[in-house]
Amino acid sequence: MAEDRIPEIPLFDRQRSLRGYRINKMAMGLGKPENRDAFRADESAYIDRFGLTAEEKKAVMTRDWREMVRLGGNVFFILKISAIDPARMTEIGAHQAGMDHDAFLRERLGKK
Amino acid sequence: MAKLIGGLGTSHVPSIAAAIDKGLRGTPDWKPFFDGYIPGQDWVREHKPDVAVVIFNDHGNTFFLDKVPTFAVGCAEEYKPVDEGWGPRPIPPFRGAVDFSWHFVDTLVANRFDPMICQEIEVDHGLQVPMELFWGRPAEWPVKVVPIFVNVIQYPIPLPSRCYEMGRVLRQAIESYDSDERFVVLGTGGLSHQLQGSRAGFVNPTADRAFLRDIANDPDKLATMSREQYVEMFGSEGAELMMWLVMRGAMDRAVEVRHTHYFVPASMTGAGMIVLENKASSNEAAVA
Numbered sequence: 001m002a003e004d005r006i007p008e009i010p011l012f013d014r015q016r017s018l019r020g021y022r023i024n025k026m027a028m029g030l031g032k033p034e035n036r037d038a039f040r041a042d043e044s045a046y047i048d049r050f051g052l053t054a055e056e057k058k059a060v061m062t063r064d065w066r067e068m069v070r071l072g073g074n075v076f077f078i079l080k081i082s083a084i085d086p087a088r089m090t091e092i093g094a095h096q097a098g099m100d101h102d103a104f105l106r107e108r109l110g111k112k
Numbered sequence: 113m114a115k116l117i118g119g120l121g122t123s124h125v126p127s128i129a130a131a132i133d134k135g136l137r138g139t140p141d142w143k144p145f146f147d148g149y150i151p152g153q154d155w156v157r158e159h160k161p162d163v164a165v166v167i168f169n170d171h172g173n174t175f176f177l178d179k180v181p182t183f184a185v186g187c188a189e190e191y192k193p194v195d196e197g198w199g200p201r202p203i204p205p206f207r208g209a210v211d212f213s214w215h216f217v218d219t220l221v222a223n224r225f226d227p228m229i230c231q232e233i234e235v236d237h238g239l240q241v242p243m244e245l246f247w248g249r250p251a252e253w254p255v256k257v258v259p260i261f262v263n264v265i266q267y268p269i270p271l272p273s274r275c276y277e278m279g280r281v282l283r284q285a286i287e288s289y290d291s292d293e294r295f296v297v298l299g300t301g302g303l304s305h306q307l308q309g310s311r312a313g314f315v316n317p318t319a320d321r322a323f324l325r326d327i328a329n330d331p332d333k334l335a336t337m338s339r340e341q342y343v344e345m346f347g348s349e350g351a352e353l354m355m356w357l358v359m360r361g362a363m364d365r366a367v368e369v370r371h372t373h374y375f376v377p378a379s380m381t382g383a384g385m386i387v388l389e390n391k392a393s394s395n396e397a398a399v400a
Binding site for chain 2: 028111
């Protein structure tokens with residue numbers, strides 16, 4: 001993937017949208033209860049329905065948020081995974097910033 | 113003819129909805145945020161609008177990437193809350209202002225805006241949260257809604273100036289609508305936040321506070337900023353703040369600021385509210 005036009009900011013442009021289509025479509029599916037059940041029952045089989053590459057599948061199954069975004073995942077879609085396997089938005093953010101959660105809250109968000 | 117009685121701006125962070133659902137409103141983390149909206153709630157109670165035009169973006173809940181309308185207008189009888197992954201939220205469906213929606217679409221196209229027309233569509237937290245922040249959690253919503261969906265996720269997103277121009281057309285539609293209904297326009301989203309990339313967690317309270325001043329006093333400046341400037345100043349997701357310009361474009365150049373509120377962080381976001389009235393109509397209200 002080419003470098004971001006603005007450093008540290010992965011704008012969801014054409015390239016990312018094309019790159020991330022499979023991951024995002026898989027995640028979009030989790031808006032339906034029957035798909036959430038399928039994901040819970042056999043995550044690997046559910047993911048395979050959407051033709052993810054091995055690299056993409058691994059990023060999803062290891063809940064590697066930074067990697068999912070690097071592969072074109074968009075937070076608004078992949079966030080649905082956290083409805084099944086709970087993760088707070090701030091934890092997902094901290095992971096992308098490469099920071100410990102407490103330090104992230106303190107240093108980025110100004111929490112005391 | 114119908115009348116525009118005010119312009120409201122507010123964040124629509126989904127954590128706000130989760131905080132309401134979990135009964136966290138009074139907790140130390142959330143109380144100062146929610147308390148700041150009380151004057152806004154009082155304002156809508158006193159001014160009794162009949163119709164709320166809500167400008168917001170869908171967050172990968174109603175629209176997928178297979179079809180991405182830059183602007184879409186709801187023309188439905190009813191808008192149900194969409195399942196975002198956690199199941200539908202326990203809030204009543206929103207009643208549509210169908211006749212006005214079609215009139216608005218007619219007016220848009222006559223003015224060279226060509227929106228997608230949606231007769232069956234569900235709405236996510238982008239519309240739900242602003243409604244709850246101003247009207248609480250009634251058994252039935254006391255206003256009809258007109259949802260305007262703006263694509264601020266898939267690039268190319270529209271120019272801020274285009275949002276501002278759409279607001280002017282919205283005003284024209286309201287004032288040419290044969291009805292005695294009272295309208296409010298809600299611009300939603302922001303303020304500063306970035307949820308993705310190594311700059312995740314970026315908030316910019318200084319820029320947010322300046323935005324809350326400028327949206328009232330210098331909207332032309334905000335409308336002429338580039339998308340990249342929005343992204344740099346408010347974060348990649350905070351760029352959605354440009355949707356407030358639709359609301360602002362519907363108002364007069366000279367407005368009276370009735371209320372503002374700012375709080376940071378709500379989840380990972382600078383959060384805020386503004387209540388604007390046109391100078392002329394606020395004088396009228398004062399006389400009445």
